[in-house]
Amino acid sequence: MHTLPQMTPQALRLSASRTFTTEIQALQALQGRIDASFDNTVQAILACSGRVVVTGIGKSGHIARKIAATLASTGTPAFFMHAAEAIHGDLGMLTGQDILLAISYSGSAQELITIISVAKRMGTRIIAITGHPDSELAHNADIALDAAVSQEACPLNLAPTASTTAALVLGDAIAVACLEARGFNQEDFARSHPGGALGRRLLTSVSDIMRSGAALPCVSPNTLIPDALTEMSSKGMGMTIVVDPAHHPVGIFTDGDLRRMIAQHGDIRTLPVSAGMSLHPRAIDARAPAIEAATIMDANKLNQMLVLDTDGLLLGALHMHDLLAAKVI
Incomplete structure (x- = not known):
């Protein structure tokens, strides 16, 4: 029978502290790289006559789903498109009036490369969030956002941890900037959350x-x-x-x-x-x-x-x- 290694409470807390420190440092570095590409991203989304279609696969797919939900609930029409399902029919969701927000840390996920080649032929504008600005995804995007991290919180430097946090926070930053630019207020928020406590309070007459x-x-x-x-x-x-x-x-x-x-x-x-x-x-x-x-x-x-x-x-x-x-x- 395999015996699991034992860790003291102090060791567990030190582990948590290292994770926090690694991810905080990754976000601080990301904050220092906010530049014109971020401005261009927000302006493109504000000018979009279609929807923001957020896509990704694996852990990036989970992040993409959350970013799409945040955009949709704060005044930017958006939805999530799973990259694997997209290449088997769901790509029909995408139109030339949309923006494709593609998330891949490596920038080389084959499903995303296939999607963006089709999207480019449709005239869909492409925004990439990637940890590799020199990747195929970044080179084929109209705008590429650099979400690189120096290391993951995972001690093996393998499991996406700091990198997914960076992508998530960058997505939140985009959503909030769009929210503020649109003048999105409590009443607007309530209309997209009619089942929540705020929605009931503000929408019930x-x-x-x-x-x-x-x-x-x-x-x-x-x-x-x-x-x-x-x-x-x-x-x-x-x-x-x-x-x-x-x-x-x-x-x-x-x-x-x-x-x-x-x-x-x-x-x-x-x-x-x-x-x-x-x-x-x-x-x-x-x-x-x-x-x-x-x-x-x-x-x-x-x-x-x-x-x-x-x-x-x-x-x-x-x-x-x-x-x-x-x-x-």
Whole structure:
């Protein structure tokens, strides 16, 4: 039975530290080589009328997939094309209006060489990220980015480690520069991430989650307290909206208003809801972001908020639980 060598915790931490140091030094060296080729890359991508098709194979393929995803999520239309699949049919994804971003540390991966020869005939612009600026890939690219590293973090200097980190960070730098040049903002980011927390917060409007129609608790100002309580209990919002005949809200009657009336009057069964309702309830436009409603409700310690149209007519109401259920907060 093969016995594995034992390493002390100190030796394991020294190993981790060497990896960090090697990869940090590789990135520092890469940072010092950012030049006009980087500027030209960003300008080419910004001017591209098609998509950025990112390709690679092996470990470079994994990096290419991540770079494509980062570009796509930050405002640059992009997708990943596996180099091996490309030469067996997927190359049909590529058009002359696209940019081909090819990643290969050696710059000699045969699959990529085959792809770029076809891409050049199509008129597709080619950008290479490689560790060998004198490679066939670099020579055939319109723009070549030098991502060379002096050594890998792997003690055998074989497993792609520092080199893949360098390619990944260079791809991130391209994506971020394009993002900034486009003026890409939080709202743009949310539109490409509708399922994420930020997307829900920025894209969900009040009208998407408000209660309306028969779900709204509504009474007239002359409604007696017992009847108002029945309406409150049936709708489960901890309040009822008091509306005039034109359906304009004139007040709101909450659990807190009920307690205050009991403390002041004792027996309130014969009193109308108008005797204890709160005037000028907080309201918001149905088109407003739901996160805006949450901010107002939190700042004013409100559990409910009305939703009105531009003419002041009642459209709906929000409860704090609605915001929680929609994962806006």
